[in-house]
Amino acid sequence: MFVDRPQLAVEILRDLMGVDLPDTPLVRQEDRTFNTRPSDDIEPDITIVLGPPQSPAHAIIVEVQHDKSKEPRQLARYAASLWLMLKCDVTVLVVCPDRATAAHYSRPIDSGLTGYRLQACVLGPGDVPAITDPYEAAAHLELAVMSVMIHGRDRKVVEAFTAALAETRDEHAPKYSEYAYSMSVPEIRRILEEIMTSTAWPVYSPFARQHYGRGRAEGIQEGRAEGIQEGRAEGIRETWSESVLYLLVSRGIDVPEDVRARISACTDVDLVKRWALRAASVQAAQDVFDDSDEQRR
Numbered sequence: 001m002f003v004d005r006p007q008l009a010v011e012i013l014r015d016l017m018g019v020d021l022p023d024t025p026l027v028r029q030e031d032r033t034f035n036t037r038p039s040d041d042i043e044p045d046i047t048i049v050l051g052p053p054q055s056p057a058h059a060i061i062v063e064v065q066h067d068k069s070k071e072p073r074q075l076a077r078y079a080a081s082l083w084l085m086l087k088c089d090v091t092v093l094v095v096c097p098d099r100a101t102a103a104h105y106s107r108p109i110d111s112g113l114t115g116y117r118l119q120a121c122v123l124g125p126g127d128v129p130a131i132t133d134p135y136e137a138a139a140h141l142e143l144a145v146m147s148v149m150i151h152g153r154d155r156k157v158v159e160a161f162t163a164a165l166a167e168t169r170d171e172h173a174p175k176y177s178e179y180a181y182s183m184s185v186p187e188i189r190r191i192l193e194e195i196m197t198s199t200a201w202p203v204y205s206p207f208a209r210q211h212y213g214r215g216r217a218e219g220i221q222e223g224r225a226e227g228i229q230e231g232r233a234e235g236i237r238e239t240w241s242e243s244v245l246y247l248l249v250s251r252g253i254d255v256p257e258d259v260r261a262r263i264s265a266c267t268d269v270d271l272v273k274r275w276a277l278r279a280a281s282v283q284a285a286q287d288v289f290d291d292s293d294e295q296r297r
Helices: 007-016 072-086 099-106 134-139 141-151 155-167 173-183 186-198 206-211 222-250 257-265 269-279 291-296
Strands: 027-030 046-050 058-064 089-095 121-123
Touching (some): 007 046, 141 173
């Protein structure tokens, strides 16, 4: 989940946990190993960097721990290694589905180096709300996944999540059911399976693909299926268009109505993606456009 949307780690730390992080639209995941010798012991789950590659402003290490098997001191090693490499502050975020594991990693960690003590930010069951409102789940799908993982024994939580997936246009939605199913305990998985097989909402987990279509009336017209695909494609296009506008506005760049209209009206997803890349660095909204774009189409 954090791989597809590294911004989620920033939102959790800043909005849920009150961590002061740099305000920048430049957030990326890095494929980074901290080893300086052949070893497999300094490889965190996910590394996220805020700010431009040339001058990182902050780094986040995300670890998902279902038990107490990882030596806490290892987290301190991760942070120290990343600090040495990037020369910026580092925050360690540990996501724990159960209270005992969360309590284990919430304690200050003595690194073994005099004066260096790490306090990880731990996201446990008490930090994740039980989301039972489909509209709230649709507005915060990533949080809804974690709500299912932690509070999914409450059937209303699972129902809200599945209802939100049926209506969302988020381009990452096909993967959210995968995350919820794979990260949940067997009891919660059974509830997910029951809902998947008894309703007609479009889900994408391995179980859902196997059973998709059960309970539906036979003879669904081919045109309806095509319409669903077109709707999904339109949702992806709108998401990228909104990303271009968000990047420009978040950087304090004025977006004239004609530029806004051109971005919103574009139907070429690849072209809009190129605009999104430029939006992170241009000085004027009009600069996201380039004459060469028309030649590529």
